[in-house]
Amino acid sequence: MKVVFIINEKAGNGAAKRKWKNLRKSLQIPYKLEYTEYPGHATEIAKRYATIATKFSDKHLLIAIGGDGTVHEVVQGVITTGEVYIGAISAGSGNDFGRGYETFTEASEIVRFTQQHSNAKVMDIGVLQKNDETLYYINNAGIGFDAYISKISNESKLKRYFNFFRLGKLTYVFFLLKALNRFKTFSIKVIHNGEEQVYDNVWLVVASNQPYFGGGMKISPSSNPSDHNIELTIIYNISRLKLLLLFSTVFFGKHTGIKAVQQYSGEAFEVDIHGEVIGHTDGEFAGITEKNQRIHFGVMHHAWHLARKTS
Ligand SMILES: Nc1ncnc2c1ncn2[C@@H]1O[C@H](COP(=O)(O)OP(=O)(O)OP(=O)(O)O)[C@@H](O)[C@H]1O
Structure with missing residues (x-):
């Protein structure tokens, strides 16, 4: 080899x-x-x-x-x-x-x-499709507040200082606080298994292939990158102050029972985004949605092989 x-x-x-x-x-x-x-x-x-x-x-x-x-x-x-x-x-x-x-x-x-x-493991990869473009994610793909945080964090020189002082894990939290006042919520419609559900005042919609995002927040505790499913998390209808409190519970995966958090699990979701909203795949900029854009979140099975420690 x-x-x-x-x-x-x-x-x-x-x-x-x-x-x-x-x-x-x-x-x-x-x-x-x-x-x-x-x-x-x-x-x-x-x-x-x-x-x-x-x-x-x-x-x-x-x-x-x-x-x-x-x-x-x-x-x-x-x-x-x-x-x-x-x-x-x-x-x-x-x-x-x-x-x-x-x-x-x-x-x-x-x-x-x-x-x-022999210990290698076959893994899924998340798929995001919009118009004719297909993007892939190993961790997660998000539209909204988390993408906005990733963008201002990636563009800022401060990220380097956090890393220099070995405070990399705090980068996301710092930029989350910065983004809180600036971000404008949006509306979405989720289509899953033939049913439609509208959500207003949405902060973020994120599709997860594994539990963690934002440097250690357990946004999607039940996600597993080899179970052929992705989980969709929607955070909506919540004040800035309560959102801040909610994010502190996300570190421990304790947010899932909260009213402002909706989660779905499945192989595919169509999400209509109403508004020009920023997106990311694995924390990297993935464009801005058009005014009324349909996004397909899905999962490709057997996409790649993870090399693991031999027990
Ligand atoms: N030589 C280079 N100069 C500038 N950017 C680079 C170079 N090589 C790779 N990159 C880019 O650096 C970006 C950031 O890298 P990476 O995500 O691995 O580190 P990080 O941002 O410190 O960590 P994390 O994403 O876990 O927070 C990658 O998206 C990659 O495209």
């Missing part, structure tokens, strides 16, 4: 660089090294190796060292490629992937996987 490390040195304000430096000291197997140079590069790198793996029926293990954005990009490059396993070493600011999926921490775990990879 060929091993390739894909490193985003910018992730976690240098955390990826530090982790790689430590890891390579005890790595006694041949490997290739690729550094990402710009957004989207990790997908190109992963695609290149996926093509080689398929053409020569040659198994590859691609290990992403970075945050959620880096793993998101690597997985995009290998969807439905049977010969490729994806592993990750969490080194970002939020690291929700590392909470919802098994990741590697030690070189010995990676070496063991290359010797015996």
Whole structure:
């Protein structure tokens, strides 16, 4: 099995660089090294190796060292490629992937996987379709307040300072407070199993493939990235103050019984968004909806293979 490390040195304000430096000291197997140079590069790198793996029926293990954005990009490059396993070493600011999926921490775990990879797991990937565009998410895709928070956080230099002081987990909370006064709620219609339901004063609608978002908030406690379902969470009709209190309960997954929170589970949802609202997939900007836009949230089964520690 060929091993390739894909490193985003910018992730976690240098955390990826530090982790790689430590890891390579005890790595006694041949490997290739690729550094990402710009957004989207990790997908190109992963695609290149996926093509080689398929053409020569040659198994590859691609290990992403970075945050959620880096793993998101690597997985995009290998969807439905049977010969490729994806592993990750969490080194970002939020690291929700590392909470919802098994990741590697030690070189010995990676070496063991290359010797015996029966522990690999087939994973689903979330699908978001609007107009002719299809986007994929490993963690979640959201429209509304969480996308707005991700956007202002990704654009701000302050994110780097939080990471520098090892306060990456607080980034989301800080920008959540900043976004609270500025964000305008919107209306949606959810169509699921032939039934329609309208929600007004919506803060966010998020489709989850795994439980965590926003750097450790357990927004969708029952989500499982290999159960062939996604969960839709809608937060609506709630004052700013109560929303703030609600978010503090989300860290512990205790928000699900609250009246302002609606959750669905299923394979597919159509959501009509009324308003020009910002969206994200795995915390990366995914466009702004048109005034009346239908979004399809779904799930693709058997989309990629997760490399895990061998027990
Ligand atoms: N050399 C580079 N320069 C600038 N941006 C890069 C480079 N390489 C990758 N990127 C981009 O950096 C973005 C952020 O990376 P990533 O999400 O892995 O780290 P993070 O933001 O620190 O962590 P998290 O998403 O877990 O909060 C990715 O979306 C990726 O496209």
